Amino acid sequence: xxxxxxxxxxxxxxxxxxxxxxxxxxxxxxxxxxxxxxxxxxxxxxxxxxxxxxxxxxxxxxxxxxxxxxxxxxxxxxxxxxxxxxxxxxxxxxxxxxxxxxxxxxxxxxxxxxxxxxxxxxxxxxxxxxxxxxxxxxxxxxxxxxxxxxxxxxxxxxxxxxxxxxxxxxxxxxxxxx
Numbered sequence: 001x002x003x004x005x006x007x008x009x010x011x012x013x014x015x016x017x018x019x020x021x022x023x024x025x026x027x028x029x030x031x032x033x034x035x036x037x038x039x040x041x042x043x044x045x046x047x048x049x050x051x052x053x054x055x056x057x058x059x060x061x062x063x064x065x066x067x068x069x070x071x072x073x074x075x076x077x078x079x080x081x082x083x084x085x086x087x088x089x090x091x092x093x094x095x096x097x098x099x100x101x102x103x104x105x106x107x108x109x110x111x112x113x114x115x116x117x118x119x120x121x122x123x124x125x126x127x128x129x130x131x132x133x134x135x136x137x138x139x140x141x142x143x144x145x146x147x148x149x150x151x152x153x154x155x156x157x158x159x160x161x162x163x164x165x166x167x168x169x170x171x172x173x174x175x176x177x178x
Contacts, residue, residue, distance in 0.1 A: 036158075047136060054132040059084065061132055063092050064101060064118070068125040072105070072117040 044058075051058035059082060066081045067073055073081070079089045093116055096102045101120045107113035118125065140148060 046139075050135040051132050054135065055128045058132075059088075060092055060096055061129060063089070063096065063116075064120075064125045065129045067102060067116055067118050068122055068129070072115040074107070074113055074115060078116060 048058045051061045054061065056064070062082055063078060066078060070081075075089050075093065076086060078093075079086045082089065082092075084092075093102060093104065097104065101118070102116050103119050104114050105117055107115050140151075143151065
């Protein structure tokens with residue numbers, strides 16, 4: 001049995017498998033946590049490279065896609081949709097605005113609010129995002145249908161658990177501040 005720090009090889013193709021030990025029959029929660037953290041970090045870097053190949057960084061592309069799909073957005077709403085701080089949204093918008101892809105406009109009824117809208121072609125945003133999604137999808141092409149369904153089920157379960165935990169934490173925070 002391998003430990004989380006030993007590299008192993010899979011018997012099917014001789015490819016090196018990550019040294020997480022997750023394939024072992026006795027996968028501990030520590031090994032799963034290490035595998036998830038390692039995958040998340042590596043995936044984020046890999047996906048950002050794919051987004052750059054599609055024309056923009058991942059966060060910039062995601063911001064454009066949110067505005068494309070949902071129309072003009074408040075800066076605060078973009079922060080929530082992208083799960084980043086308002087300061088990060090400001091930096092993203094600054095860059096996209098200097099590239100001529102979006103612009104800031106005043107809200108029609110609330111002068112305290114700044115809206116962000118596309119200045120570039122919606123087709124351009126859609127094609128760049130589609131190219132990005134297709135390149136991400138290429139990661140899963142070697143998985144058979146059962147593996148894809150299992151992975152989707154597990155990712156959905158973990159995602160739902162994280163959101164439930166975040167909601168519970170938010171509720172505890174509101175109760176403590178009341």
